Every structure is written in structure tokens, then in C-alpha cells.
Amino acid sequence: xxxxxxxxxxxxxxxxxxxxxxxxxxxxxxxxxxxxxxxxxxxxxxxxxxxxxxxxxxxxxxxxxxxxxxxxxxxxxxxxxxxxxxxxxxxxxxxxxxxxxxxxxxxxxxxxxxxxxxxxxxxxxxxxxxxxx
Amino acid sequence: xxxxxxxxxxxxxxxxxxxxxxxxxxxxxxxxxxxxxxxxxxxxxxxxxxxxxxxxxxxxxxxxxxxxxxxxxxxxxxxxxxxxxxxxxxxxxxxxxxxxxxxxxxxxxxxxxxxxxxxxxxxxxxxxxxxxx
DNA sequence: GGCATCTGGTCTCCAACAGAAACCACTCTG
DNA sequence: CAGAGTGGTTTCTGTTGGAGACCAGATGCC
Numbered sequence: 503x504x505x506x507x508x509x510x511x512x513x514x515x516x517x518x519x520x521x522x523x524x525x526x527x528x529x530x531x532x533x534x535x536x537x538x539x540x541x542x543x544x545x546x547x548x549x550x551x552x553x554x555x556x557x558x559x560x561x562x563x564x565x566x567x568x569x570x571x572x573x574x575x576x577x578x579x580x581x582x583x584x585x586x587x588x589x590x591x592x593x594x595x596x597x598x599x600x601x602x603x604x605x606x607x608x609x610x611x612x613x614x615x616x617x618x619x620x621x622x623x624x625x626x627x628x629x630x631x632x633x634x635x
Numbered sequence: 636x637x638x639x640x641x642x643x644x645x646x647x648x649x650x651x652x653x654x655x656x657x658x659x660x661x662x663x664x665x666x667x668x669x670x671x672x673x674x675x676x677x678x679x680x681x682x683x684x685x686x687x688x689x690x691x692x693x694x695x696x697x698x699x700x701x702x703x704x705x706x707x708x709x710x711x712x713x714x715x716x717x718x719x720x721x722x723x724x725x726x727x728x729x730x731x732x733x734x735x736x737x738x739x740x741x742x743x744x745x746x747x748x749x750x751x752x753x754x755x756x757x758x759x760x761x762x763x764x765x766x767x768x
Numbered sequence: 769g770g771c772a773t774c775t776g777g778t779c780t781c782c783a784a785c786a787g788a789a790a791c792c793a794c795t796c797t798g
Numbered sequence: 799c800a801g802a803g804t805g806g807t808t809t810c811t812g813t814t815g816g817a818g819a820c821c822a823g824a825t826g827c828c
Contacts, residue, residue: 520745521674523694530748530755535670541654553776561656564816569777579758589824590775600754607747610740612653615663621733622663625712686805697787702806723794723804 533578538563538571540608543597546581547605550596580604666711671696671704673741676730679714680738683729713737 520527533539541560545551551559557568572595575581580601586592597605653660666672674693678684684692690701705728708714713734719725730738 520677520748521693526752526756527745527748530752531670531673531744534744534748535668535673537664537668540664540668544653554774557776560654562816564818565777566779566817567815570815577759577762578755579761580755585776588775590822591777593776600751600758603751604747607740607743610743611664611667612660614737614740615653615660615667618733618736619659619663622711622713623659625733626710629710629712687803690805695787697789698806699788699808700786703786718805721804723796724806726805 533574533580534604534608536571536574538567539575540611542568542571542575543580543601543605543608544612546595546597547602547609550594553593553595556595575601666707666713667737667741669704669707671700672708673744675701675704675708676713676734676738676741677745679728679730680735680742683727686726686728689728708734 519525520531522528538560541563542556545556545559553568553572556572557563557565560568572581572583576583576595579598582596582598584594584596586594652658653664655661671693674696675689678689678692686701686705689705690696690698693701705714705716709716712731715729715731717727717729719727
């Protein structure tokens with residue numbers, strides 16, 4: 503997707519259409535459409551956690567992507583980063599009230615996934631067999 | 636993320652942990668974490684549509700990604716593809732009952748985005764100014 | 769003493785993937 | 799006869815994600 507380059511005021515006064523490239527909700531959608539962000543928000547919604555604790559908890563998440571994703575979440579005001587001047591430095595990540603409202607909705611998706619995973623996998627098997635058969 | 640290569644039965648009998656690489660809900664999460672899939676499901680939830688109609692409606696979506704995403708959605712049983720033997724061939728995409736239940740939850744995310752976009756953008760501006768200032 | 773390990777990251781390199789554009793066969797319209 | 803519309807696939811290229819090395823300073827272990 504091309505980078506959006508237009509004044510914020512123009513974007514906000516446009517008729518809202520999520521399907522237009524320059525709709526501001528696309529910005530939010532881009533964040534939601536980030537697997538790691540969704541998983542991290544889910545964890546932080548339960549309790550604040552430290553960098554390496556998150557890393558150990560989420561399998562397959564590289565250090566680079568963790569730091570990158572957390573930075574993005576902090577920028578969006580969904581997560582708050584607090585560094586304690588211990589040695590070595592201790593950094594804690596906590597969800598913000600705004601982030602909590604999002605995590606609530608994301609939980610509904612996790613719930614859907616758990617509820618319907620079997621149906622989805624059955625559909626996949628059917629589809630793949632129809633192709634090979 | 637590495638490709639999951641293990642018997643389905645093993646996956647289904649494991650203690651469910653979305654944060655483990657081999658949790659089946661990760662499969663669903665991967666689909667949800669697809670910007671185009673979310674947008675397409677949102678459109679198809681309203682009414683069935685044809686290939687080029689979807690293309691015209693969703694700005695910034697290339698033909699390749701549209702065909703690829705629709706194929707994925709069909710494989711997951713979320714969308715049904717119907718080809719009519721007209722000349723030229725007419726193809727209609729419609730949401731399935733399963734897809735409709737997901738679209739319902741996704742609507743809540745769209746709703747969240749519209750409701751909180753201003754807060755997110757304010758947080759971003761604050762963050763960026765704190766860095767430059 | 770010296771090696772490994774913990775803290776929270778950054779940097780480089782390579783493979784994978786998304787997007788742009790061309791191409792396909794066929795038909796209807798101006 | 800050129801152009802546009804039908805629903806795609808193929809090719810090429812630019813961006814991105816992930817693996818792994820590296821950083822500094824302190825602590826645990828033998």
C-alpha cells in the first residue's frame with residue numbers, strides 16, 4: 503500500500519469509507535492486521551510484563567519483531583513502557599485503558615477462533631481434497 | 636513463522652495455547668491478520684459481489700492479491716465462489732454462514748477503529764513530538 | 769579468575785512475500 | 799477496428815520478516 507501523504511484535517515473531513523486508501527481507520531486496521539500485536543495485546547491485557555517474559559511466552563516471535571511491535575503499540579497509545587533504573591535496566595510493558603478496550607474486542611476474535619477452528623479446518627480439508635481428487 | 640508440520644490429531648489434543656506456534660487458533664489468527672481479508676469479508680457481509688466489483692470497491696487492492704485472498708477465504712469456508720457459464724464467465728463471491736459469524740465480530744473491530752481513531756492519532760502525534768522535541 | 773547468563777535491545781543478512789504491470793482469451797460497444 | 803469489460807495468471811522488483819550476531823554492565827557458578 504502506498505504511504506498516505508495528505509493533511510490530517512483533509513483525512514478527517516472526508517466521508518468515512520474504510521475501503522478508500524486514505525481512510526484513517528485503515529491505519530487502525532493495519533495495526534489490527536498484525537499477528538504479533540494481537541498476541542501481545544492479549545497477554546498484556548492480563549498483566550503487565552517485561553520484555554524477555556513476553557519473548558519467552560510468545561513462541562516464534564523474534565527479538566526484533568517484539569521490540570518493533572511494542573514500539574508501534576506504544577506509539578498508538580495502546581501500551582505503556584516503563585523503564586526502572588535498576589542494573590541491568592528493567593523495562594515493563596503495560597496495557598493502557600485505550601488498549602484495554604481494543605483487547606476486549608480482540609478477545610471476541612480469539613473466542614471465535616476457538617469456537618470455529620474445527621469448521622475452518624474441515625473446510626480446508628474439503629477444499630484441498632476437491633483439488634487433488 | 637515456520638510452517639507447522641505435525642499430525643492434526645496431535646494439534647487438537649494439545650492444551651490450547653494461542654501463544655504456542657502449533658496452536659490451531661494461530662491458523663485463524665493468520666487469516667484475521669490479513670488486511671485485505673478483513674476488508675473483503677466486510678463488503679461481502681453486506682451483499683454478494685463479483686470479482687471486478689470488489690476490485691473497484693477496495694482501493695489499493697491489486698488483482699493478484701484479490702484473487703489470492705478470495706482463494707484463501709474460500710478454502711477456509713468463509714466465502715463461496717459461484718461461476719456462471721455466461722460469456723464472458725461471471726463469477727460471484729458470497730459470504731457463507733460461517734463467514735457471517737466472523738464478519739459480525741470483525742464489525743466490532745471496525746466500530747472500535749471508528750470510535751477511537753482520534754485517540755490513536757493523538758497518541759501518535761504525542762509520541763512523534765516527544766522524540767523530535 | 770574466567771566463563772556463562774541475565775537485562776533490553778540494535779544491526780546485518782537473506783528468504784519470502786506484497787504490489788505493479790504485462791499478458792491471456794473472448795465479447796460487446798462505439 | 800480500437801477500447802473496455804469478463805476473471806484471472808505470470809513475471810519482476812521492492813519491502814518486509816525472521817535468524818543470528820553483537821552490545822554494555824552486573825551477577826552466579828566452579
